[in-house]
Amino acid sequence: MDRFAALGDPTRRAIVGLLSQADRRAGDIAAHFDATPPAISQHLKVLRDASLVRVERRGRERIYSLDPDGLAAMEAWIGETRRVWNGRLDALKTVLDQEERQ
Amino acid sequence: MDRFAALGDPTRRAIVGLLSQADRRAGDIAAHFDATPPAISQHLKVLRDASLVRVERRGRERIYSLDPDGLAAMEAWIGETRRVWNGRLDALKTVLDQEERQ
DNA sequence: AATATATTTAAGCGATAATTTAATTAAGTC
DNA sequence: GACTTAATTAAATTATCGCTTAAATATATT
Numbered sequence: 001m002d003r004f005a006a007l008g009d010p011t012r013r014a015i016v017g018l019l020s021q022a023d024r025r026a027g028d029i030a031a032h033f034d035a036t037p038p039a040i041s042q043h044l045k046v047l048r049d050a051s052l053v054r055v056e057r058r059g060r061e062r063i064y065s066l067d068p069d070g071l072a073a074m075e076a077w078i079g080e081t082r083r084v085w086n087g088r089l090d091a092l093k094t095v096l097d098q099e100e101r102q
Numbered sequence: 103m104d105r106f107a108a109l110g111d112p113t114r115r116a117i118v119g120l121l122s123q124a125d126r127r128a129g130d131i132a133a134h135f136d137a138t139p140p141a142i143s144q145h146l147k148v149l150r151d152a153s154l155v156r157v158e159r160r161g162r163e164r165i166y167s168l169d170p171d172g173l174a175a176m177e178a179w180i181g182e183t184r185r186v187w188n189g190r191l192d193a194l195k196t197v198l199d200q201e202e203r204q
Numbered sequence: 205a206a207t208a209t210a211t212t213t214a215a216g217c218g219a220t221a222a223t224t225t226a227a228t229t230a231a232g233t234c
Numbered sequence: 235g236a237c238t239t240a241a242t243t244a245a246a247t248t249a250t251c252g253c254t255t256a257a258a259t260a261t262a263t264t
Contacts, residue, residue: 001251009252013106013179020186026211039253041212046162060210060261066187071180077115084122085168102139103221111222143225143242149262150220162231162240 003074006050011035012043013075019053026062108152113137114145120170121155128164136141 007013015029030040044064052070056063062099109115117131118162132142146166158165164203 002112004106004115008107008110010104011252012191016183020183020190027209030211035252036254037211038213038255042252043144045212056202058180062211066183068184068187071184075184076182078114079186081122081168082170082173082177085170085194086123088122115223129239132241137222138224138242139241142223144222147242164241 001046001050003050003052003070006046006052007074009043009046011040012047015040015043016052016066016071017045019064023063023065028066028082103148103152105152105172106159107153108123108154109147109150109176111145113142114149116141117145117149118168118173125165125167131166135146 001059005018011066013035014032018024018032020031026041026044029044030037033040048055050070051067054067055064056065062073090091109118113135116134118136120131121127128143130147131146132139135142146155146157150154150157151173151174156167156169158167175198
């Protein structure tokens with residue numbers, strides 16, 4: 001599942017939101033939702049595979065943290081897409097300006 | 103389906119990419135993919151519902167164009183999430199700096 | 205060593221999504 | 235008005251997703 005699909009699920013987006021505020025143990029993340037720990041664990045795996053979060057083992061706990069690189073990559077795709085679109089607008093504007101001057 | 107889920111599908115992301123370059127007729131969009139026109143038509147509906155693209159009727163053709171507002175909203179969510187994360191980093195840095203000075 | 209705690213992995217199931225073929229709608233063309 | 239073209243909508247099928255319960259793994263506690 002790619003990054004965008006990973007963030008397509010509202011629960012996973014909420015998890016990313018939580019981790020933007022603070023690193024958290026898997027259990028603490030699960031406690032924020034109605035779903036069972038296994039369900040959240042599976043969401044975390046999706047986010048890991050998408051490089052949106054990282055884990056670190058500490059004893060029997062696992063501390064999850066945000067991986068901003070994954071988010072940056074998504075932001076870059078969106079930004080680039082919008083940049084190309086804006087570029088078209090600018091090109092159109094240039095044409096109109098030139099016609100105006102004739 | 104929310105915006106992120108809409109862009110979760112690679113075909114739909116490719117459609118958005120095409121429309122960032124130029125407005126296109128539904129049929130021309132479909133021609134870029136292996137899938138059948140009905141499949142693409144349904145993808146276009148998902149993108150429309152997510153306010154990522156717009157349609158304009160012209161005779162029996164439908165011209166699709168990018169709706170940058172939808173992309174902007176996504177970029178804003180990502181940006182805000184990263185901003186919060188960066189804020190944490192800055193806060194940590196401040197604490198360390200203060201400890202250094204003691 | 206036995207037991208408890210934290211988390212993940214496995215297996216199965218219902219819901220949703222993506223795709224296909226067939227039918228429909230609507231606008232041009234002869 | 236019949237026919238073609240452009241695109242969508244409907245119906246059916248297959249694939250994928252997210253969830254649950256049960257089992258497994260690994261660390262800590264007594």
